[in-house]
Amino acid sequence: MASKQIYQSNQKDDTIYYHVNKIVIFIEKQNKLLSAKKLESFLKYNDEMIVHDISESTRYRNLNHFVLLAKILQKDWVK
Structure with missing residues (x-):
């Protein structure tokens, strides 16, 4: 049983x-x-996501969405 928990x-x-x-x-x-x-x-x-302790899976998803939106919108995020 203990080996299963370790795994x-x-x-x-x-x-x-x-x-x-x-x-x-x-x-x-x-x-x-x-x-x-x-x-x-x-x-x-x-x-900012690291500072706010966002989980790695959520960070990956959000970064992916950032890039997809940047490609679709074709504008700088600063504006």
Whole structure:
């Protein structure tokens, strides 16, 4: 029974690191794709979510939405 509990906690830890790795890879891709102003806003938004202790899965989803909206709207977020 104890080994099953240890396995479950390790599985949960792997999930947490999985989201962190997805965020890091996603940010690296955006360095190449976004303009300088959009990238600056994107990184500030990410920093704000970190400060407000937003979960990694929610951060990833929100960053993804940020990029999708930036592509659709074709405008700077500052405006």
